[in-house]
Amino acid sequence: MTPEEMMAQACKRLRAAGVEEPRGDAQKLWRVVFPRRYDDCDDLCNGATFEAFFDLVERRAKREPMSHLIGLRDFYNHRFIVSSNALDPRPDTETLVALALEQGFSRVLDLGVGSGCILLSLLAEREAATGVGVDVSEAALEVAHQNRAKLELEHRCDLHVSDWFQSVEGTFDLIVSNPPYIAADEIADLQAEVRLYEPRIALTDEGDGLSHYRKIIAEHDPYLRAGGRLLMEIGPTQGAAVREMMVSSGLYQVAVHPDMDGRDRVVAGRKRT
Numbered sequence: 724m725t726p727e728e729m730m731a732q733a734c735k736r737l738r739a740a741g742v743e744e745p746r747g748d749a750q751k752l753w754r755v756v757f758p759r760r761y762d763d764c765d766d767l768c769n770g771a772t773f774e775a776f777f778d779l780v781e782r783r784a785k786r787e788p789m790s791h792l793i794g795l796r797d798f799y800n801h802r803f804i805v806s807s808n809a810l811d812p813r814p815d816t817e818t819l820v821a822l823a824l825e826q827g828f829s830r831v832l833d834l835g836v837g838s839g840c841i842l843l844s845l846l847a848e849r850e851a852a853t854g855v856g857v858d859v860s861e862a863a864l865e866v867a868h869q870n871r872a873k874l875e876l877e878h879r880c881d882l883h884v885s886d887w888f889q890s891v892e893g894t895f896d897l898i899v900s901n902p903p904y905i906a907a908d909e910i911a912d913l914q915a916e917v918r919l920y921e922p923r924i925a926l927t928d929e930g931d932g933l934s935h936y937r938k939i940i941a942e943h944d945p946y947l948r949a950g951g952r953l954l955m956e957i958g959p960t961q962g963a964a965v966r967e968m969m970v971s972s973g974l975y976q977v978a979v980h981p982d983m984d985g986r987d988r989v990v991a992g993r994k995r996t
């Protein structure tokens with residue numbers, strides 16, 4: 724088979740499976756397997772490379788996310804290792820990172836660190852800061868460890884298992900979290916790429932989508948230094964509810980911030996001095 728025939732067959736398979744961008748995805752998968760553009764690969768289109776390419780095409784046809792097939796995802800200023808063990812970093816989450824960086828901090832806690840995309844992005848931008856990332860999922864923490872090593876941040880970043888604050892020690896002037904906020908009855912409506920391939924524990928609280936906010940906001944006080952900030956990512960309909968929780972807990976300067984698409988995405992509050 725020539726490279727052109729392989730690409731045509733791949734596009735046909737992906738289109739038939741309902742993949743949104745069959746040609747773009749096929750080209751990206753080509754680059755995973757072949758070192759050169761597809762119109763310059765006649766000598767390589769056989770045996771193991773042929774099989775490796777169509778193996779990826781078949782996985783994509785089953786709606787495995789492109790980032791999992793490629794193994795990498797660009798987020799904020801870095802390229803993160805991704806896998807099905809941790810939530811794929813979302814562009815929406817860059818809003819939280821940008822807001823956190825608007826002000827100074829020296830010690831940051833990330834609750835539900837996942838791949839490490841938030842915490843490691845923050846530490847990479849602030850050379851004097853140190854941080855702690857916790858997650859209840861050991862599999863997710865393994866991905867965070869890989870990214871910590873990739874960004875060479877081992878000396879400033881501690882990662883460990885914890886059910887929210889349960890095993891957290893010390894105090895922080897910045898606490899960030901992107902907790903699972905999809906309600907259990909909304910899971911069925913998610914794209915196949917998310918529903919089938921993201922860890923369920925990273926998506927939903929198995930309740931109304933707000934229970935993790937209730938817990939984190941109720942328990943944050945001993946860990947947040949006076950004048951410190953709590954920033955939490957939210958789903959677009961949760962701004963008013965999470966804002967109210969933060970105000971009721973005694974935080975002030977509480978505000979809901981939009982993402983790049985203008986949808987509510989982050990609620991931020993500050994502890995009184």
Ligand SMILES: C[S@@+](CC[C@H](N)C(=O)[O-])C[C@H]1O[C@@H](n2cnc3c(N)ncnc32)[C@H](O)[C@@H]1O
Binds near residue numbers: 835901
């Ligand atoms: C929405 S993902 C966010 C991951 C990453 N921070 C990001 O923004 O891409 C939520 C994370 O919270 C973790 N998580 C869920 N329940 C938890 C709990 N009770 N304690 C700590 N982490 C939890 C999940 O394993 C998952 O990694």
